[in-house]
Amino acid sequence: MKSTVTIKDVARELGIHHVTVSRALRDTGSVKEETKVLIKQKANELGYKPNRLAQNFRNKRSNVLAVVVPDLRPYFFAKFVSDFMETAKDAGYTVMIFQSGEKPGLEKDIIDSLIGYRVAGVVASVTKDTVQASHFEVLKEENIPYVFFDRAPKETLASQVLVNNFQGAYEAVTAMINSGKRRIAYISTHYKHQIFRDRLEGYKQALQDNDLPSDDELVVEGGFFMKDGFAHAERLMNLEEKPDGILAVRDEIGIGVIKFLKKKGIQVPNDVAVIGFDNDPMGIACEPELTTVQQSIPLMVASSFELLLVQINNGSLNFEKKIIEPKIIYRGSV
Amino acid sequence: MKSTVTIKDVARELGIHHVTVSRALRDTGSVKEETKVLIKQKANELGYKPNRLAQNFRNKRSNVLAVVVPDLRPYFFAKFVSDFMETAKDAGYTVMIFQSGEKPGLEKDIIDSLIGYRVAGVVASVTKDTVQASHFEVLKEENIPYVFFDRAPKETLASQVLVNNFQGAYEAVTAMINSGKRRIAYISTHYKHQIFRDRLEGYKQALQDNDLPSDDELVVEGGFFMKDGFAHAERLMNLEEKPDGILAVRDEIGIGVIKFLKKKGIQVPNDVAVIGFDNDPMGIACEPELTTVQQSIPLMVASSFELLLVQINNGSLNFEKKIIEPKIIYRGSV
DNA sequence: GTGAAAGCGCTAACAA
DNA sequence: TTGTTAGCGCTTTCAC
Secondary structure, eight states, rough: OOOOOHHHHHHHTTTTOOHHHHHHHHSOOOOHHHHHHHHHHHHHHHTTTHHHHHHHHHHOOOEEEEEEEEEEEEEHHHHHHHHHHHHHHHOOOOEEEEOTTTTTTHHHHHHHHHOOOOOTTTEOOOTTOOOOOOOHHHHHHTTTOOOSSSSSSSSOSSSSEOOOHHHHHHHHHHHHHTTTTTEEEEESOOSSSHHHHHHHHHHHHHHHHTOOOOOOOEEEEEEOSSHHHHHHHHHHHHHSSSSSSEESHHHHHHHHHHHHHHTTTTTTTTTEEEEEESOOTTTHHHSSEEEEEOOOOOOHHHHHHHHHHHHHTSSSSOOOOOEEOOOOOOOOOO | OOOOOOOOHHHHTTTHHHHHHHHHHHSSSSSOOHHHHHHHHHHHHOOOOOOOHHHHHHHTTEEEEEEESSSSOSSHHHHHHHHHHHHHHHHHHHEEEOOTTOOOOHHHHHHHHHTTTTOEEEEEEOOOOOOOOOGGHHHHHHTEEEEEEEESSSOOOSEEEEOHHHHHHHHHHHHHHHTOHHHHHHSSSSSSSHHHHHHHHHHHHHHHHTTTTGGGGGGGEESSSSHHHHHHHHHHHHHSSSSEEEEEESHHHHHHHHHHHTTTTTTTTTEEEEESOOOTTTHHHSSSSOEEEEEEEEEEEHHHHHHHHHHHHHHHHOEEEEEEEEEEEESSSO
């Protein structure tokens, strides 16, 4: 049971001072090339692993980045986190992930604990009920930079990477109109959050620009999953005047819609067109394959990371807003 | 720009010793109830956040658990990690996640860095090419407990939570036989890893127990995604003697198979039955819905966590093997 | 019940 | 180029 090796152990073995070892291992200060080689060799031989806890503690800041998402399971977040981790790793950072479970209270606790870990920076997508940014302000006090992606609080002076949701919805609705649809519905999850409202606005604007009336009974909200899409579709198709196109705020909901329509023998896209958001691979599993509004995750990751790194390196917080333009992926449902 | 608050700040404000503050905040040792209340109040007022870096450093061990998975994106891993994080959080642990990208070399680097963070424990599912457990042994030297889940190295003396893959495949094949299928194929990802081999064995055994011949050309391997399932299905259906049932090693592959069959106008399950593994919600998106072999993730999480915690609390490593029995979720593809 | 002392492993700053 | 000193914030041990 060999106990943990420290720089002092390495130093003792070599009959030198542990500070020299520290310098050599980090390629800092000046150490004779010869001793440096010797040190690295010996460190390796003894199986020395730097104690990050001590390092980070001493440096008053860790090399850990925190990512806070509502839920890790949806493909969009899983993919973002996965890609972000790769990017961070390549830059020498380790990532801690936190799930707020869409609960603002939990989100606040997470932020508080993040401070305890003296993370180097935070990337967050807030819960759908997070309107205020107040619980993020403590990060500012601690001088910990943070960047919002995809979902940001309504008013915040932090950097953010957002998707042009208005445009995404606008184009999706326009695509359906272009393929001859005239009565288009919108299924949202809760409206509270800006991104869902932006989509709603884009939807309405597209109708208006095409001289199509907007009908409140075609705008429904609530839920997150296939079953919710299924239920909403049922309600919509029971309307006096049925829709001939449905925009779903998430692919999963869109798939639920398609499943309902098919069950009722309604043709997709001939009778009713469907478009979702997120480019979830699940959309390829369904039949017909779901047309979707894609938000480039690699681009969002790159931007988020960049905006964060600038702040970390400058040691100052700043405010920059980056808008990602969405793109419609045409498949079979429109 | 208020600088960080430490226990000394709290102590000074109250005119007491910082050690007393430390004790009060952790409810350790004996502190007069009255002062304790005062201390907590003041700490809260000043916005004191314990410096975890210092705490963990001083304690020589962090309250961080590491989870190492090949890839965070597949639903199985995303869900496991998500659930595991919840369980860990409730027990006061924070989680660091790492992706090995199915690369054993990277996996080794991850383990090494984990030691630097003095994590309290590690839960890992190894890459499909990890056969030896040698790079995990360093954890043993550092007395860091670890548990394998789902995929473990071939020979290891660490605790593990595995699924009875033999049984899962056996039952899946039996189910197809019971519904009248006689010529059943198996699409695997690589064979290297034990879990995929176990499934192969279960497949073969089921054939044998039903006096059905085993035909090598019905066993194919390679790939991970829908497109791979699609391609394999194409090859299988071009055979002289076509299969009437296909067992896919992953749901995504199974869905690819179904997509191919439907494209060719082959009826599922009437002409060909399909069963996958993982209970990926994606399987519900496809039509017909995919019958699948489910491995209870909540059970795996609970077991993994428990096996890990026992070791952490005992301060000793031990070896326990927990087998989770799979369950077939019947949907429409068989 | 509270305080004083010591030290975890590391690195910045200064000295030689 | 190398060594010495000091201290990060916290907790354990021992003394009062």
